[in-house]
Amino acid sequence: MPLVSVNPTTEQEIERHPLHTGREVEHRLDRAASAFEVNRSRSFDERAARLERAADLLEDNAPALGALMTEEMGKPLTQAQAEAEKCAWACRYYAEHGADFLADRAVETAARKSYVAHEPLGPILAIMPWNFPFWQAFRFGAPTLMAGNVVLLKHAPNVTGCAEAIADLLREAGFADHELQVLRVDEETVGTVLDDQRVRGATLTGSVPAGAAVARQAAAQIKPTVLELGGSDPFIVCADADLEKAASVGCTARMQNNGQSCIAAKRFIVERAVLDDFQERLVENVEALTVGPPTDRETDVGPMARADLRDTVHDQVERAIGAGAVAVAGGHTLERDGFFYAPTVLADVDPGTVAFDEEIFGPVASVIAADDAEHAVALANDTRFGLGGSIFTEDLEKGERMARSLEVGCVFVNEMTKSDPRVPFGGIKDSGYGRELSHHGIRAFVNAKTVWVEE
Numbered sequence: 001m002p003l004v005s006v007n008p009t010t011e012q013e014i015e016r017h018p019l020h021t022g023r024e025v026e027h028r029l030d031r032a033a034s035a036f037e038v039n040r041s042r043s044f045d046e047r048a049a050r051l052e053r054a055a056d057l058l059e060d061n062a063p064a065l066g067a068l069m070t071e072e073m074g075k076p077l078t079q080a081q082a083e084a085e086k087c088a089w090a091c092r093y094y095a096e097h098g099a100d101f102l103a104d105r106a107v108e109t110a111a112r113k114s115y116v117a118h119e120p121l122g123p124i125l126a127i128m129p130w131n132f133p134f135w136q137a138f139r140f141g142a143p144t145l146m147a148g149n150v151v152l153l154k155h156a157p158n159v160t161g162c163a164e165a166i167a168d169l170l171r172e173a174g175f176a177d178h179e180l181q182v183l184r185v186d187e188e189t190v191g192t193v194l195d196d197q198r199v200r201g202a203t204l205t206g207s208v209p210a211g212a213a214v215a216r217q218a219a220a221q222i223k224p225t226v227l228e229l230g231g232s233d234p235f236i237v238c239a240d241a242d243l244e245k246a247a248s249v250g251c252t253a254r255m256q257n258n259g260q261s262c263i264a265a266k267r268f269i270v271e272r273a274v275l276d277d278f279q280e281r282l283v284e285n286v287e288a289l290t291v292g293p294p295t296d297r298e299t300d301v302g303p304m305a306r307a308d309l310r311d312t313v314h315d316q317v318e319r320a321i322g323a324g325a326v327a328v329a330g331g332h333t334l335e336r337d338g339f340f341y342a343p344t345v346l347a348d349v350d351p352g353t354v355a356f357d358e359e360i361f362g363p364v365a366s367v368i369a370a371d372d373a374e375h376a377v378a379l380a381n382d383t384r385f386g387l388g389g390s391i392f393t394e395d396l397e398k399g400e401r402m403a404r405s406l407e408v409g410c411v412f413v414n415e416m417t418k419s420d421p422r423v424p425f426g427g428i429k430d431s432g433y434g435r436e437l438s439h440h441g442i443r444a445f446v447n448a449k450t451v452w453v454e455e
Contacts, residue, residue: 003157008303009293017160025193028181031121032150033198035178040120040148044099047146051095054142054173054232058088058134065134065165067295072159073130074303074339075257076294084090087138093421094442101439102446106435113453116197116308118446120148122200125193127214128163129205130305131260136205137166139419140226141180143442145170151180158305160343195221198358201445203227203316205262208430224442226434228262228410228426229386232359233417234380235265238373239273241392245414246279250365253390253416255289256310258302259363260309262431263388263417266360267349268367269376276370279347283329286343291334303338304362310339313362314428320346320355325366333420351382362391371400381407387427388417409435 020028035124039047050327058065066081075083086365102118126142128136133155141151155163156331163182183193194202203226204214211227218225235253239244253265270278293300304310310333317331330344344364349355355366362455380389389408393399396413403411410417410425419425424435434444 001186003160005072005158005161006306007071008220008305011307011337011339014071015161016185019186019189022189025183025189026412027029028063028152028178029123029193029196029198031178032152032181035146035150035200036122038176039145039150039179042148044102044146047148048095048098050174051091051142051146054175055088055091055172056093057169058091059086059174063168068161069133069159069164070138070294071132072161073305074294076299076302078297079257080294083132083135087109087134087142090138090142090421090437092259094142094146096145097439098442101442102147111452112455113451115451116444117449117451118147119449121445121447123150123152123198124445125152125190125199126201127190127202127204127206127210128153128155130159130441131257131262132452133159135168135419137163139421139425139436139441141166143437144445145175145179147446148195148406149200149445150178152183152193153180153282153285154183154185154193163241177320191217194218194223197221197324199223201225202436203436203444205414206227211432212377222425224445226426226436227432228387228436229432230359230361231385231408231427231431232263232266232357233263233385233387233408234383234389235379236370236373236376236389236391237268237269237270237274237278238272238376238391238393238398239396240394241274241278242394242414243274243281244276246392247278249390249392249416250282251289252284254365255286255301256361258304259341259343260361262306263419264365265358265390265416266366267380267383268365269370270367271372271376272369275367279328279345279367282367283345286329286345286365289343291340291343303340305339307339308339313341313364316354316358317344317346317364320349320353322368323350323353323355323402325355327347327355330363351379358384372400374439377402377405379407384430385427386429387431390414390415390417408446
C-alpha cells in the first residue's frame, strides 16, 4: 500500500508515495554505511559549513516549506513558517558549538596522558511523527549529522512530502545524497531495518506502545535508543499568580499547533482560591481564538491532522463528560469540511478520569482544582507521564522549589513549556528517556571512548 497524504483542511488527497521495495531498502542501507565512512572523516569545520548552508536555505525557503507543512498536516501557516526558521536556529547552534561539545576531554589519571574522545556510531534510524514535521527531524538530525553520523529517516506517512523536502534541502546544502535518506516503509520493514547490523542506533518520537516496541527490539540488538513519547503536562497556577498572564500563556500553550503538541499544557492545576477567576479568563481566551483555514494568517487554530485523531479526541471528551467533567467551552466537532475540533475547556476534572489520566492530543484543556501549592505538585506528579510542566507564581523562590519537586524533564516558571537548542529536551517515566538538544543531544549517538597512554 502506498503512503497517502491528505489535506486535513479540504479532506482531499494530495499525493500517493510508493513504498520502497526490499531491494531499495537494502540499497539505502548499503549507501548509508558508505556515507558514514565519508562523513565520519570530515572535519567539524566541513560539517558546520553544511549546516550553515542548510540554515540559510531553511530561512530563505521558510514560506514555501511552511506552506508544505500546512498542506500536509494543517498547521497554521504562521506557525509552520516559524517552525522552518527554528530549524535554521538548530542548524546554526550545532554548527557553532558542535566541535566544542565533542572535543576530546583531558582527564587527570596515573597515565602519562588520558582523555575521552567522542566518536560517531554510524547510521541512525529516526522514526519521526507528523505534528512538527520539520522540527522533529532537524532537532535530531542537525546534531547527529554534526557528530559524523548519518540518518535514515522514517517519517509519518501523512507528511512524506515534508520528509522528501528535508532530504532535498540537505542535498542542496552540500550533504552527500546518502547522509540523510528517506525510508518509505511499513511498520514490519521498520523492524527489519532496526535489526540490521549496519544501523547502530534509533530514535523515536511517538506513542508509548511504539516506543516500548522499538526499545525492546533495539535492546535485543544491543543498540542505543532515545525515546520521546509524549505527555500530559501540568500547568500549575498558584493563588499569587498573574492570572491575566497565566490565562493568556496557558491558552497558547494548549492550543498551539492545533493542540497537537507533546509539550502542550494539558492539565491546568489551579489553586481553589483563584480557580473561578482563572477559568473564566482561560475560557475568554479560548473563545476568542479564530478557527479556520490554516492558510489564513488570521487563523489561530486549524484542523487536526487526520480524521481518526479528531474522532479519538472527541471520544475522550465525551468520556470525560460522562465521568463528571463539564465542557465550559467547545466540546464538539465543527460542521465543516476538514478535520476541525472546537477549542475546548473541560472543568471539574478529577483524578482517575480520562481528562486527567490520558494524554488528549488535541485542542482540549482540562482544569483541575488544587487545595494549595503542595497539593498542586502532588496532582501534577500523579501521572505516568513526565515530559514538561509550567508553574505560574509571583513568588519566584517558591516557583523554583516547586519546579524541583515536579517529576518531569523540564520545568518553566511563568512561561509555557517549549524546546530550545540550548537546553536539553526529553522526559522521564512513560514520556521516554534520553535527551535531545544542547550538548546532551549531540552526544546521544556517540561513543565516549577512553584513551589511556603510558610510556
